[in-house]
Amino acid sequence: xxxxxxxxxxxxxxxxxxxxxxxxxxxxxxxxxxxxxxxxxxxxxxxxxxxxxxxxxxxxxxxxxxxxxxxxxxxxxxxxxxxxxxxxxxxxxxxxxxxxxxxxxxxxxxxxxxxxxxxxxxxxxxxxxxxxxxxxxxxxxxxxxxxxxxxxxxxxxxxxxxxxxxxxxxxxxxxxxxxxxxxxxxxxxxxxxxxxxxxxxxxxxxxxxxxxxxxxxxxxxxxxxxxxxxxxxxxxxxxxxxxxxxxxxxxxxxxxxxxxxxxxxxxxxxxxxxxxxxxxxxxxxxxxx
Amino acid sequence: xxxxxxxxxxxxxxxxxxxxxxxxxxxxxxxxxxxxxxxxxxxxxxxxxxxxxxxxxxxxxxxxxxxxxxxxxxxxxxxxxxxxxxxxxxxxxxxxxxxxxxxxxxxxxxxxxxxxxxxxxxxxxxxxxxxxxxxxxxxxxxxxxxxxxxxxxxxxxxxxxxxxxxxxxxxxxxxxxxxxxxxxxxxxxxxxxxxxxxxxxxxxxxxxxxxxxxxxxxxxxxxxxxxxxxxxxxxxxxxxxxxxxxxxxxxxxxxxxxxxxxxxxxxxxxxxxxxxxxxxxx
Numbered sequence: 168x169x170x171x172x173x174x175x176x177x178x179x180x181x182x183x184x185x186x187x188x189x190x191x192x193x194x195x196x197x198x199x200x201x202x203x204x205x206x207x208x209x210x211x212x213x214x215x216x217x218x219x220x221x222x223x224x225x226x227x228x229x230x231x232x233x234x235x236x237x238x239x240x241x242x243x244x245x246x247x248x249x250x251x252x253x254x255x256x257x258x259x260x261x262x263x264x265x266x267x268x269x270x271x272x273x274x275x276x277x278x279x280x281x282x283x284x285x286x287x288x289x290x291x292x293x294x295x296x297x298x299x300x301x302x303x304x305x306x307x308x309x310x311x312x313x314x315x316x317x318x319x320x321x322x323x324x325x326x327x328x329x330x331x332x333x334x335x336x337x338x339x340x341x342x343x344x345x346x347x348x349x350x351x352x353x354x355x356x357x358x359x360x361x362x363x364x365x366x367x368x369x370x371x372x373x374x375x376x377x378x379x380x381x382x383x384x385x386x387x388x389x390x391x392x393x394x395x396x397x398x399x400x401x402x403x404x405x406x407x408x409x410x411x412x413x414x415x416x417x418x419x420x421x422x423x424x425x426x427x428x429x430x431x432x433x434x435x436x437x438x439x440x441x442x443x444x445x446x447x448x449x450x451x452x453x454x455x456x
Numbered sequence: 457x458x459x460x461x462x463x464x465x466x467x468x469x470x471x472x473x474x475x476x477x478x479x480x481x482x483x484x485x486x487x488x489x490x491x492x493x494x495x496x497x498x499x500x501x502x503x504x505x506x507x508x509x510x511x512x513x514x515x516x517x518x519x520x521x522x523x524x525x526x527x528x529x530x531x532x533x534x535x536x537x538x539x540x541x542x543x544x545x546x547x548x549x550x551x552x553x554x555x556x557x558x559x560x561x562x563x564x565x566x567x568x569x570x571x572x573x574x575x576x577x578x579x580x581x582x583x584x585x586x587x588x589x590x591x592x593x594x595x596x597x598x599x600x601x602x603x604x605x606x607x608x609x610x611x612x613x614x615x616x617x618x619x620x621x622x623x624x625x626x627x628x629x630x631x632x633x634x635x636x637x638x639x640x641x642x643x644x645x646x647x648x649x650x651x652x653x654x655x656x657x658x659x660x661x662x663x664x665x666x667x668x669x670x671x672x673x674x675x676x677x678x679x680x681x682x683x684x685x686x687x688x689x690x691x692x693x694x695x696x697x698x699x700x701x702x703x704x705x706x707x708x709x710x711x712x713x714x715x716x717x718x719x720x721x722x723x724x725x726x727x728x729x730x731x732x733x734x735x736x737x738x
Contacts (some may be wrong), residue, residue: 196544200547203551304475305690388555413561435555
């Protein structure tokens with residue numbers, strides 16, 4: 168008896184196979200995620216240190232790298248003016264997008280108008296379509312309507328490129344609201360507009376928040392349009408500023424680069440904590456199961 | 457909404473077509489030159505090199521990262537606890553929310569040719585001389601930098617698909633003694649093949665037309681070694697101010713966009729999403 172039970176004794180690896188498999192998987196995940204972790208840790212550490220050795224060890228802590236906040240960099244616009252511009256761009260895109268998509272999403276979700284399905288397809292296609300390939304023509308259009316080198320031009324352009332996808336996301340949130348609520352409103356004598364404003368809008372607040380954050384961040388991060396369509400330094404946004412600093416100080420002063428970069432990325436990281444949960448649950452429509 | 461779409465979508469498409477028959481520059485003179493731009497295109501000695509670059513860039517980013525790494529990430533993160541899985545998936549979303557210039561800066565530092573760069577710092581630690589990555593393998597830099605952003609979309613789609621698979625399948629397989637690899641190969645992958653196809657199709661187009669990170673990291677250099685079609689179009693228009701020829705090159709991209717859009721609609725008929733509204737009052 169004892170002999171047979173001993174022959175069936177599991178080895179260490181068999182007994183812990185689940186745990187070992189978990190540990191192996193987590194190790195692999197950490198390894199392939201390492202470049203991302205390394206990059207952001209460096210950005211933070213480097214911005215506060217004179218120099219770093221062996222990867223991440225600061226030789227001496229300093230605030231010198233952040234000097235661009237209190238003294239103007241030679242050949243660069245004032246950082247606070249630039250930051251303000253970036254905020255205006257982000258807020259502008261956000262305001263327009265929320266105003267239009269909160270209505271557009273409702274219409275797409277709840278109205279059966281002729282061409283609805285064509286429009287839904289059109290929106291998906293617009294989203295997939297590389298707007299970036301139209302840069303030449305957009306340059307001409309902006310010049311023609313006098314919005315070249317103007318923040319307004321970028322705001323309108325950016326908002327209009329974001330609206331199709333934003334409407335689609337808002338539609339998803341409206342789709343999740345039971346029809347009964349709307350019927351109840353109609354039975355009680357509300358019109359369609361009133362149903363939307365009094366019943367639906369309060370219920371899609373989370374959706375509006377998510378759309379607003381994405382719109383804000385996409386305006387905040389915008390690079391290529393600002394880089395191409397804005398020339399005057401007083402209209403620069405942070406992306407243009409950072410790009411300039413990279414070009415001028417890349418081999419000379421990584422501390423400054425890291426500090427400027429970190430300064431620019433702070434709002435993105437703050438919002439990241441709010442939306443990351445939502446983002447990883449976001450499913451992309453149009454997938455056959 | 458329709459006004460904005462008309463100004464920034466419809467008008468530009470039409471304009472791009474018209475502009476491609478002019479030799480417009482920054483003086484914005486309409487000067488029709490017939491098919492000259494198209495002849496230039498046929499004779500442009502850079503085009504073959506750029507097309508090869510575009511293919512290498514698109515194909516390697518797609519297979520290594522946007523589908524390959526994405527698949528690996530979704531398979532691994534669904535094999536551990538949900539909390540840890542969410543944690544890793546969130547980390548991979550971080551680059552997507554980071555402004556592109558800052559993200560580019562991180563890779564410029566990692567690949568820095570001097571001993572201050574991260575990789576060269578590690579090489580120094582191992583007693584190896586610093587290497588100038590920009591000149592030895594610029595394409596690799598660009599592919600990796602783009603891949604770490606591109607992988608997250610596939611990761612999300614695949615994860616959602618894997619989570620939708622009934623857990624009984626996995627349990628049954630495990631009782632039958634199937635290993636992790638067998639389960640992945642025989643159950644998971646066949647069940648998410650639609651999603652893999654979708655991500656492949658979607659990302660092919662987005663890679664063919666993307667250039668923002670290349671512009672920031674190598675700007676197409678050194679000597680056109682990472683210049684892809686979309687970036688070449690951009691440079692033609694906004695570095696050389698040849699708007700006419702730039703528009704002609706854009707037409708290729710627009711054409712790609714249209715073809716891809718048609719393929720999406722054909723392949724992934726979106727009918728399931730189009731359920732009709734249930735109020736007939738108006």
